[in-house]
Amino acid sequence: MSEINQVGMEKIVSLCRRRGFIFPSSEIYGGLSSCWDYGPLGVEIKRNVKEAWWRAMVQNRDDVVGLDTSILMHPNVWKASGHIDGFSDPLVDCKNCKLRWRADELKITVCPTCGGELTEPRQFNLMFKTFMGPVEDAANIVYLRPETAQGIFVNFQNVVNTTRKKLPFGIAQTGKSFRNEITTGNFIFRSREFEQMELEFFVIPGTDIKWHEYWRNERMNWYLKLGIKPENLHFREHAKDELAHYAKGCYDIEFLFPMGWAELEGIANRCDFDLTQHSKFSGKSLEYQDSESKEHIIPYVIEPSAGVDRSVLAFLCNAYYEEPDKEEIRVVLRLHPSLAPFKVTVLPLSRKENLVKLAKDIHTGLRECWMTGYDDSQSVGRRYRRQDEIGTPYCVTIDFDSLEDNQVTIRERDSMKQVRIPIRELQKTIGAKLAGESFEVLPPGGRCL
């Protein structure tokens, strides 16, 4: 983590708190360390990120299907996957101040806080445990899943049998995962409860290198298409000693966060490790029979695994701008329209009854297509600023002339340009704009995002 991005994390945290994107969990009780609640705007951007991922990974492809598996799974899943034995970090304690550190992250051999002597490293398992049923004993221990991937592997045969998918094909899932991380922090970058978006793409062994490269490119392009600046993204190939013992190769897509370059997504070639292990531990065959050669094989797996919360943070950092405007500083989130919490906000110039009626009618029409805002308090200038700050690409202003000429003003977030158009063309015009077209060229119909 060397170079420092221009926007400080404190600016992002403050904006998120102030405008209702993200709050500390259980805040009225003093908060719960490394857990976060998404507020009214945060929930929209988070949903939009997941939907954009689902559209790219499932909806627009013939070779991927979705799943939604349970968070609690049979404990043997975690024996087979290696999480019970191997999913741990080395911990050291300071003998003097009792603070606890991750040994692999310490660059010095004495406590960074007080200089005290440290204990020998001990392995600390990162899975959260709980009990299933009313008896709290060892026989009833279950774990909160630390990744969504295993729900996919254990359903491999169910999916093959019910969908008749042929290799190569993938299974995608988004959902919560839990890790009792020792070092958390950097806002939503590393928390103990988070969401993942994972694809397990099953391929014929021997074609895995080609598919690994394919998914690296797909995933990098996904972030670029959603507006992440190329200079804020790069690949980092895992060194041999970083690789899980079963993985043939792994690349991280890293983003230049305010604290430096850090992992946004990992894209791994997991070979046949997972299906082989589950087959061994469950006693069920997870082989795939090739319909032409009739050969039985265990497919290899390419896994692009992304964090929802990390992606939200990256999109926010990437979109944050402060620019001088007249005597003030304009804060603007230049979010891609498909990620913006509101696509359009309706602003009546005054609260006069006839103007409000027209504005509400217009709002009702627009919200059928898009997530919209409505704001009738304070000056229009201030209202534009508020919408800029939360990334709303377009505002529609209704003034007294609108009552006479049936026209309204559309104001663009990025250019601050304004155009006046007939109300009957509003939906079509905004649809065209959201789809990336200019005011001048309108397609025959609007498009919903």
Ligand code: GAP
């Ligand atoms: N199934 C593979 C897997 O889980 P991982 O690299 O441990 O791989 C994948 O996690 C992604 O999940 C990471 O790139 C990151 O975006 C996200 N992630 C992992 N741990 C996280 C945490 N504690 N807080 C937030 N996101 C996390």
